[in-house]
Amino acid sequence: MKLIDLLSQEVRASAEYNASAQLAPSVILWTDKLRQWESALPLLQAALPELVVFGDYQPEKRQGPAVWIKCVIENALPEFQLPEDKTPIIYLPGLERRDLRAISSCPVTLMPLAELQYRGCWWAYNSTGRDWTVNAFLTSANGGAGLDVARDEKTQQAMLRVLNEMLESDQAELESRRLEAADFNKLISNDPVRDLLTWMNDSRATRERWDQSRWQALCGICETEYHFSPERDGDITAAELLCQRQGIWETVWQRFVEGATHYPKLPALLMSVSYDLAADGESYPAINQSEEAALEAALRKLLDKQTSDVRQGILSLERQHADRRGWVWTQLGLSPLASVLEPLAVVANLTQNAFSGTMPEEMATQYRELYWQTDDAYLRVLAFSLPPALQELVQKLLHHVYTPWLDDITLSFQKLVQVKGYPGSGSTKEEVGNYQPAGELVFFVDGLRYDTAQRLVKRLQPLGNVSLKSSWAALPSVTATAKAAVTPVTDRITGRISDVDFEPSLKEDDKDFSAHYLKKFLAEKGWDYLSESETGNPTRNAWVQSGDIDTEGHVKGIKLAARIDTLLHEVTERVEELLAAGWTKIRIVTDHGWILTPEPMQKTDLPKHLTETRWGRCAVLKESASSGMLEVGWYWNPQVTIAMAPGARCFKAGQCYDHGGLSLQECLTPMIELVSTKSSRQKTVQAKVGDVRWMGLKCRIKVEADDANVVAVLRTHAGDASSEICNRKPVKEGKCTLMVEDDRYEQQTAVLVLLDEHDTVLAKTATLVGEE
Known part of the structure; x- marks a missing residue:
């Protein structure tokens, strides 16, 4: 039983009477000359709804002058009703029993209540009629908790300081031991080590933020357990003790180490602590x-x-x-x-x-x-x-x-x-061969170098069986040439002497091979080309591309290194979406790698009159020209001669990032194969998001679906069911309305996802919550 429940029980018990010889008391009078119980009034009134307080007129706090109290207990105020099954309790702070008994001399403001002593009863300490002090209630075995409480001044002060916390404590937890100041302090500072570190982290701000009881509780604990006084010794003494890590301070140190980021200002305080040659740098x-x-x-x-x-x-x-x-x-x-x-x-x-x-x-x-x-x-x-x-x-x-x-x-x-000779010349690429008849997705990542692919493999391993192989980039190792070489439509591509900037052309005419023709030729082969918002049909084959590392390299230069993990995370998220949509085999391919030097590459001179076009790491030579450097044939037409920059050098000044040359970093390319180990039903349902309109936090959508069991939901991550921000709703007659209950998502990016009955992602589209 909590002490507040015991207190309520005992106060109410004072109204018990002999029905055969007495009338029921009209009220219970509770005097408190020392005002010891006053700080706990909110808690007391919550436990005792029949309790009213004598004082200034504040009816919202169930407090008022004598006349108002008389009206309340007589039910004369329709707007203010006390529980009918409880005897009203009148709390009289600052008054004692004899103040009411001396009717002729008591204050005028109190006189209306004087007569209640004759038709009411008192909550009084034993036969003496004295007030129930907090200590008396805690220690008395007759009408109190019967606890063993020390009588020294520190304990008594601490007891009153933590009155609310004490009343909410279980009686059983406080029994069978002597209660001293430290025990009461811990009721308000239930994690003294955390409070100590919080104070040390910013002593002034913490002291201003805490109320007096919490501050005094910490001071009491520090004096009895940590052997210093926050008020007298200050935070610098605490810092010295923490760095020394002697005795109980070792526990404080370990807590700091475990949650150091929660105390960002503490290292600056510890920095001021002086040390000797024997000091351990681990704590200094x-x-x-x-x-x-x-x-x-x-x-x-x-x-x-x-x-x-x-x-x-x-x-x-x-x-x-x-x-x-x-x-x-x-x-x-x-x-x-x-x-x-x-x-x-x-x-x-x-x-x-x-x-x-x-x-x-x-x-x-x-x-x-x-x-x-x-x-x-x-x-x-x-x-x-x-x-x-x-x-x-x-x-x-x-x-x-x-x-x-x-x-x-x-x-x-x-x-x-x-x-x-170059190992990749004229070889049949695994990236463009041995496809499954259906159900295989080729995922192109521009500029996925072999070492960064090793990082990606680690990220993908929880998703299924992952294997990493290598191949050779088409020369020169630039996107226009090498990307075309890893598409499933290489049989439609060729190279002509007249082609410029390493862009191959179409076999049937002299048009440049472009994204338009990639999509066109894929469709003719029965493949889908998926945009960023599409997850496709896992019963077919598909091409998707994401994670443009190469563009980041050209823009960021040496700062690309700090972006690698972020870019790989984006690739992983896209793979997770595709797996959630039902794909079971994903082949990740790339076009080329790159080199990145800590300072601009050394420039190698190549006279302009020898070249048709010159890039950073490679150049097309004019017919019959000789550069004196390593020369190779173009992958798409060996009659086109290409000069390669020697070593880790460049034909242009100021370059830290580049590709197109002949190095292991640029030419040894990875190929990752991921086979999902999760059994999943191949998706046959087709669905497409149509119109999306927001009215406040209500999202109205139109859907095209060939199945009646399609549901819609909003998520922060398309493939993650735990990120849903609204309830799922079925699509009926091509329409659905979703409601976001939590307004903290307003103006945040979300993904509208369509699911089948097996939670397979059928379609998705990005949206802005609450967008007008």
Whole structure:
């Protein structure tokens, strides 16, 4: 039983009487000279709806002067009614029993209530008739809770400070132990460690925000358990104790580590704590800051050294600073260099070997088995969010260790191609062969490099059986040439001497191959071309494209590295939508990779009079011209001669991102196959979203469907049923109305989804909630 229930029971019990000898009391009078119960009035009135308070006229609080109270208990106020089955209780704060008994001398304002003492009863402490104090109620075994409460001043003060919390506590939880100040303080500060850290995080703001009882509760707990006074010692003393982590403060430290992001200002306070040589940097942010400064100085010194020494220096520093990544300061972003040092060391280690081979395929095997990790780690270094000065430092270090390696392996690969030939010349591409008769979807991602494909594979693995293979890009490795080579309509495409900008043309006439003809030829083969909002029919084959990494690279340059994971997330979301729509096999293909250097690529001169057209990493040579560089034939017409920029260099100045050249990063392309392991019924129902109109938060739609069991719903993610923001409604006679109950979604992007009876996504379209 809660104490408030016990209190209510005892107050009401004071109105019990002998019906054979007495009349029922008209009221229960509750005097409280010390006003100890006054702070709990809202709680008391909630538990005792028959309780009214003597005081200023505030009827909304069931409080008023004597005349008003008399009217209330006599039911003379139609607008104010007390429960008929309960004896009215009149609470008299600041008054005692004798104030009413001395009728001739009591205040005029009180006189109307004096007569109630004769036809009412008192809630009084035993036969003495004294007021029930809070302590008396808690400790008395006769009419009280019978608890063991210490009588010292701190305990008594704490008891009154947490009166509301105490009354809402269970009697059983407070029995069988002596209650002292700390026990009462914990009732209002039920998580003292959290409160302590919250106060330390911003002591002034917290003190202003908390009420007096909560603040005093924390102070009491700190004095008894943490051995310091927030009021006398202040937050700096608490910071010193936290950094030292002695005794009970170790528990506080562990709580800080577990939820450090909830206390963003606390590290600045801890930074002011002085330390000695024996201090542990794990709990002293100033030590971590000093280590970061030393690491920066050491990295800057490496910039004046030879490449091999730079690599060894990075590896040595990694061994020195790796442990700091386990400190909480790294979690809070206060160790950026220690964090970026991890992938930087991977780059330094793997670039020690400028691998080669006897055949281009041998180099490709080595890259697939190990050295793709160099490029992956390199991109992770560039993706770190660092201050400009540190970003510049890291890019210079990468220029020392990564760029020479990229140049060396690319030159080696080009020499092998010059002697042995390009592996992708004239080969039948797996991307455009061996399709299922139906039910296969080809998903094109522009610029999906082999190392980024490894990241994508990890994201896709929870969705089904995933396999990763590799192929070779059509030369030159630019979108116009290489994308056409991985479409299912390559038999309709050719290349002519007159074609420009590496755009192939149609076999039947000299028109350029374009998106229009891709859609046209796919339709002639019985394939669907799906737009971004379509999920298609899984009983057919289809082509879809999304995740344009290449465009991001040309626009963002070196900042592409920070966008990779976001772009791959978008691809994964699209794949999930397609799987939810019933597709069971998805083949992800690409056209080419790319190279990205930490500083602009070295420019290689190629006289303009030798070229028909010149791109960054490749150029079409004029008939009979010779560039003195590696030359290859165009994939679509070998009679067109293309000069390749040597190594990791460029025919144009200022380029950090580019493709079209001859390197493993540009030409060794991934092909991912995903087969869903979830059994799903192939979709046969056809549905299409028609008109969508909003009236406030009500969405009215028109639907074209060939089945009666189609339902509509609004989601924030099309393939995620848990993201639905309204109730599902069936489509009847081609119409449906959806209602968004939660106005926080207003003006937010949502997806209108049509589902069949198996929750298969039939169609979807983006919309803006509440759009006018």
